[in-house]
Amino acid sequence: MDDKPHAHDLFVFLASTAHDMKNSISVVSGTLERLLADAAPGAPLHDSAAYPQMAQMLYQTRRLNDNLMQLLALYKEVGTPAYPLDIALADVAQLGAQVAASNRILLEAREIAFDIDAAPGLCWHLDEDLVIGVVNHAINNATRYTRDRIRLSMMAVDGMLEICVEDNGDGFPPALLAAGAVAGRARAVDFGANSAGLGLFFATEVAKMHTHRGAAGTVRLENGGPLNGGRFILRLP
Amino acid sequence: MITREQAVASTLKDVSWADKNYLIVDDFVGVRQLLRESLRNLGARNIDQASSGGEAMNLLGRIRYDVVLCDYNLGEGKNGQQVLEEARQRNLLNPSSVWMMVSAEKSTESVMGAAEHQPDAYLIKPITEGVLLTRLNRVWHKKQLFRPIDQAYGEKDYLRAARLCDEEIARGLENERANVHRIDLLRMKARLMEKSGQPVKAREAYDEVLAEREYQWARAGLAKIRMANGELEQARQLFQGVIAENRYYIDAYDQLALAYQQMGQLDEACSVLERAARLSPNSVPRQRHFGQVCLKLGNVGMAEKAFRKCIAIGEYSYVKTADAYLGLARVCGMKNDPKEALLLLGHVQREFPTDDVRLRAKITEGMVYHETGDYRRARKAGDELEEMLTVSPQRPDTATCLEMATLLFAVGVKDAPVELLCYVIRNNHDSLLLQDEVQQIFDKARMSEEGALYIRASKKEAADMMNQGVLLWKTGKLDEAIAWMRNARAALPNNLRILFNAAQILITAMQQNGYQIMLADEAIEVLLHVDRLQPGQQRFAQLMEQLALLAPDGSLSPPAEPAGANE
Numbered sequence: 119m120d121d122k123p124h125a126h127d128l129f130v131f132l133a134s135t136a137h138d139m140k141n142s143i144s145v146v147s148g149t150l151e152r153l154l155a156d157a158a159p160g161a162p163l164h165d166s167a168a169y170p171q172m173a174q175m176l177y178q179t180r181r182l183n184d185n186l187m188q189l190l191a192l193y194k195e196v197g198t199p200a201y202p203l204d205i206a207l208a209d210v211a212q213l214g215a216q217v218a219a220s221n222r223i224l225l226e227a228r229e230i231a232f233d234i235d236a237a238p239g240l241c242w243h244l245d246e247d248l249v250i251g252v253v254n255h256a257i258n259n260a261t262r263y264t265r266d267r268i269r270l271s272m273m274a275v276d277g278m279l280e281i282c283v284e285d286n287g288d289g290f291p292p293a294l295l296a297a298g299a300v301a302g303r304a305r306a307v308d309f310g311a312n313s314a315g316l317g318l319f320f321a322t323e324v325a326k327m328h329t330h331r332g333a334a335g336t337v338r339l340e341n342g343g344p345l346n347g348g349r350f351i352l353r354l355p
Numbered sequence: 356m357i358t359r360e361q362a363v364a365s366t367l368k369d370v371s372w373a374d375k376n377y378l379i380v381d382d383f384v385g386v387r388q389l390l391r392e393s394l395r396n397l398g399a400r401n402i403d404q405a406s407s408g409g410e411a412m413n414l415l416g417r418i419r420y421d422v423v424l425c426d427y428n429l430g431e432g433k434n435g436q437q438v439l440e441e442a443r444q445r446n447l448l449n450p451s452s453v454w455m456m457v458s459a460e461k462s463t464e465s466v467m468g469a470a471e472h473q474p475d476a477y478l479i480k481p482i483t484e485g486v487l488l489t490r491l492n493r494v495w496h497k498k499q500l501f502r503p504i505d506q507a508y509g510e511k512d513y514l515r516a517a518r519l520c521d522e523e524i525a526r527g528l529e530n531e532r533a534n535v536h537r538i539d540l541l542r543m544k545a546r547l548m549e550k551s552g553q554p555v556k557a558r559e560a561y562d563e564v565l566a567e568r569e570y571q572w573a574r575a576g577l578a579k580i581r582m583a584n585g586e587l588e589q590a591r592q593l594f595q596g597v598i599a600e601n602r603y604y605i606d607a608y609d610q611l612a613l614a615y616q617q618m619g620q621l622d623e624a625c626s627v628l629e630r631a632a633r634l635s636p637n638s639v640p641r642q643r644h645f646g647q648v649c650l651k652l653g654n655v656g657m658a659e660k661a662f663r664k665c666i667a668i669g670e671y672s673y674v675k676t677a678d679a680y681l682g683l684a685r686v687c688g689m690k691n692d693p694k695e696a697l698l699l700l701g702h703v704q705r706e707f708p709t710d711d712v713r714l715r716a717k718i719t720e721g722m723v724y725h726e727t728g729d730y731r732r733a734r735k736a737g738d739e740l741e742e743m744l745t746v747s748p749q750r751p752d753t754a755t756c757l758e759m760a761t762l763l764f765a766v767g768v769k770d771a772p773v774e775l776l777c778y779v780i781r782n783n784h785d786s787l788l789l790q791d792e793v794q795q796i797f798d799k800a801r802m803s804e805e806g807a808l809y810i811r812a813s814k815k816e817a818a819d820m821m822n823q824g825v826l827l828w829k830t831g832k833l834d835e836a837i838a839w840m841r842n843a844r845a846a847l848p849n850n851l852r853i854l855f856n857a858a859q860i861l862i863t864a865m866q867q868n869g870y871q872i873m874l875a876d877e878a879i880e881v882l883l884h885v886d887r888l889q890p891g892q893q894r895f896a897q898l899m900e901q902l903a904l905l906a907p908d909g910s911l912s913p914p915a916e917p918a919g920a921n922e
Contacts, residue, residue: 137428140459144481145385151483152392183481190460202603205570209535212493219485241535243568247479330568 136190143186147179151223158226173227177261180224184255188320191248203327208246210272210279211236217253217270225268228261235271242279244328244354249281252321256283256350259317263287269345277355278333284349289341294318298339321352330355370495372488373398375421380404380411380438381457382430386480390424393484408433408671415447422491423448425474427458433671434637440472441673450505453494457482500536504543511886513551514900520544538564545576552893554580571597571604578607582614583891590614605635609644621652632661639665639674646682659686677707681719688723696723711751714743718755721762730766737766744771750778753849757792764800772800777813782849784817820846821853824860833864837874844881851892854885858898862905870905878902 154172157165214236225232253270260268264285271282290298297318318337325335333355343349377394379402381387387404394402403418405411408429415423415438423442427435435456442448456474475494478486500523507516520540527534534540541560548557558580564573578593594611597604608631615624628645635641646661662683669675680703687696700716721736740763750756756779760772776793783789790810797806820843827836840857847853861878865871879902886895 134428137459140480141383141386145389147481148389148393148483187460203601205568207535207538212489212535216486216489219489220483222485223483239530241537243538247477 136186139186140183143179143183147176147183150176150179154223154227169227173224176224176227177258180254180258184251184258185316187251188255188316191320192323204245204247205243205328206246207241207243210240210242211238213246213250214270214272217250217257220250220254221257224258224261229266230261230264231267233267233269235269235273237273240272240274240279242274242354243330244279245324248324248327249352249354252324252352253281253283255317255321256352260285260287260348260350263290263348265347267345275353278335279354281352281354282343282349284343284345285347286345287347289346290339290348295339295341298337321350325352325354328354370492372422372491373400375399375401376418377402378405378411378414378418378420378423378425380406380408380423380425380429380435382406382426382428386426390482390487393482393487396484397488407431408435408438411438412441415442416445419447419449420452421449422453422455424455424457424478427456436472437672439474443472444673450502450509451498453491453498455490455494497536497539501539501543508547510899510903511883512899512903513547513896515903517544517547517551517556520547538567538570542572545573549576549580550891551896552891553896554583569600571601571607574600575604575607575610579610582610582617587614587618591618603634605631605638605641608634609641612644612648616648621648624648625652625654625657629657632664636664637668639668639672639676639679642668643676643678643682646679650682650685653689655686655689658682659690662686675706677703677712677715680706681715684716684719684723685726688726691727693723693727693729696720710747710749711755714740714751714759715755717743718759718762721766725762725765733766734768737763737768741768741771744774750775753779753783753789757796761796761799764796772796773802773809776806777809780810780813781817782847784814784850785852790814817847817850817853821850821856824853825856828856828860828863833860833867836860837864848884849888851885851889854881854888855892855894855898858882858885862898862901865905866901870907875902875906 150172154169154176155161156163157169157172159166159169214234218232218234221232257268257270260283264287267286269282269284271280271284273280297315318339321337325337328335335352335354338351338353340349340351341347377399379387379390379394381390381404384406387406391402391404403414403420405414409432411425412433414420425435425438429435429438433441435458439454439456442454448454453476454474455476455478457478457480459480475498476490478490504516504519504523507513507519520543524534524537524540524544527537527540541564545557545560545564548554548560558577561573561576561580564570565577574593574597578590578597581587581593582590591611591614594607594614597607598611608627612624612627612631615621615627625645625648628641628648632638632641632645642661642665646658646665649655649658649661662679665676665679666683669679680699684696684699684703687693687699697720700720704713704716717736717740721733721740724730724733724736740759744750751759756775760775760779763772763775776796780790780793793810794803794806797803797809800806824836824839824843827833827839837857837860840853840860843850843853844857858878858881861874861881865874865878878898882895882898882902885892
């Protein structure tokens with residue numbers, strides 16, 4: 119798209135607007151995190167009325183951020199060679215630590231237990247920023263549907279890296295499971311039908327960008343598993 | 356569940372983030388406050404802030420920061436990358452300093468390939484305190500691991516650095532736990548082998564990476580080796596393959612253009628550079644390259660655009676170049692506007708007040724007059740050049756010498772160009788390619804036969820001088836050999852073979868009679884000069900290694916210039 123001068127100008131404009139919006143979101147979510155830490159149970163300024171409401175605000179801010187990030191990436195044509203894919207070798211446990219670090223305050227505020235199960239020493243070739251973005255979004259979604267527990271597991275299964283975000287809620291509704299089943303197929307996601315469409319579409323695009331020796335990544339939604347709730351599964355070659 | 360205090364405490368155990376000096380650079384006050392709060396929660400006390408690139412440069416000039424958090428997009432003026440480049444080039448950062456580039460979204464700069472100065476990490480907003488701490492720790496540990504390698508690299512002991520890479524890779528394999536830095540270590544090793552003039556070993560390292568995963572930088576690395584080996588068509592195909600895989604991998608465009616140039620296909624080179632300049636316009640070297648190719652093609656309009664862009668970027672960048680002004684002056688000459696050309700030439704000499712630029716501006720002036728048919732003023736410029744050459748014994752680089760000789764002949768000066776061409780031959784007495792080029796310049800000046808004699812005599816002069824030094828060395832007269840080579844170097848300051856032999860003799864003397872700091876420094880000076888003239892020589896790497904082994908602590912100091920794993 120940026121081969122045409124006009125499209126390039128538009129893109130520069132979009133990028134600088136996004137830059138501004140990101141700054142605002144940074145300040146809002148950073149401030150909320152700090153307020154939450156101060157108002158947490160046991161803290162001197164504990165505020166039992168405001169605490170859950172602030173947690174809800176943080177959740178919504180993160181959704182806003184994820185959606186903005188995904189829209190931007192789609193403008194850059196995710197999944198085509200135009201998107202700046204940046205593959206590098208990453209330590210899977212470190213990746214998990216970073217996901218935990220960016221979600222800790224929100225999970226604490228919502229009293230959700232978070233477990234990480236990462237194969238020690240496992241390294242994988244992936245675009246860390248993209249994968250963390252997808253996993254964070256899945257976790258943010260799960261905070262809304264889980265009862266009180268979310269589990270992130272990352273291990274090698276049949277030569278693929280399997281990253282699984284699961285919760286102990288009621289599981290995905292059938293419509294979403296169906297969307298998850300077709301997410302792998304071209305652009306079949308119906309954006310109008312459900313709000314989860316964009317996130318799922320983005321996750322699928324990210325998965326597909328990861329290719330190795332003819333194999334490409336996939337995304338799957340299912341119910342069940344050890345926590346008997348919803349499971350979001352990202353598999354990368 | 357882990358609380359914030361516990362999380363901070365457990366990581367603080369390995370790295371003490373509290374005592375470090377921090378600099379936050381962001382044009383948005385809200386983000387600066389946020390980051391400052393986060394750093395304070397990590398225990399940091401010394402936190403400075405800057406709201407623009409200029410302000411950041413002022414602070415960086417006064418204080419050595421351990422950690423810099425710098426936004427990429429800083430509004431008017433320098434951007435984050437330009438701040439980083441200037442800070443590294445002016446040596447304002449310690450090798451251990453951590454530079455984190457912050458941006459609103461995934462930046463293309465992170466995958467461009469050859470950006471000479473890469474930050475230690477890219478962080479995407481919003482940045483939470485937890486993420487900041489995890490990334491700081493990760494970068495810190497990686498820097499620790501690479502520190503000995505970076506040090507050897509900085510001392511230009513490339514072979515030792517490569518050995519350290521091998522050791523680190525082997526250690527990773529022993530531990531059974533896969534080493535997350537293995538790919539980076541192999542990349543570093545490949546680059547070290549290229550710098551040591553050992554392309555076969557560099558290729559092995561790239562192949563090892565590619566056996567595991569398709570990385571564009573490794574593919575491009577293989578292509579560069581092919582190109583250096585003269586396999587231009589294969590190199591071209593490889594570079595095009597890399598671009599097809601990832602059109603943001605800009606380094607491949609620059610290299611592809613070079614391949615086309617060497618194949619004599621200037622039109623193709625030009626269109627590749629045009630695409631690259633559109634994808635990534637803010638690079639001084641790329642716009643310069645683009646402008647120069649356009650100039651060769653006679654495409655005045657595009658050359659003008661490229662050189663003007665080059666000058667505009669240079670306004671905020673530390674990497675500016677006199678070439679853009681000189682090129683633009685040539686463009687003005689071609690457009691029959693000598694007045695504008697002269698203004699530019701005056702400007703470039705104020706901007707870059709060196710003898711070299713003064714000389715090159717004068718050459719350009721002569722060319723502009725010659726081109727616009729003002730033969731009287733062209734001749735006057737030629738006479739002034741001749742005068743400058745008699746005043747100073749210093750001579751510019753080979754390309755400038757040849758350009759100057761061509762011009763001087765064209766405007767009717769005789770002695771000075773002959774002297775220049777003899778100088779070029781004496782300093783490159785074993786390069787057949789250059790001899791052909793010089794002969795052609797003589798041919799054009801209708802001096803074919805005389806020229807051939809000059810070339811032969813200059814070659815002999817250089818060869819005799821070298822052989823005498825080698826003879827003294829081989830017959831064990833080391834002191835005399837050293838003295839002889841010092842004179843030879845003064846007479847022929849850019850002759851690679853003489854320089855290498857001079858260093859070799861100094862090293863032999865120390866191997867026989869023990870380490871002497873004066874001789875060691877002299878040898879280093881000679882070798883660094885060689886590396887500037889022609890990087891990537893195997894003999895350079897070998898002599899640097901021998902020198903380091905002689906030094907009492909096994910390493911050369913002080914480091915010649917800053918360099919690092921992330922350069």
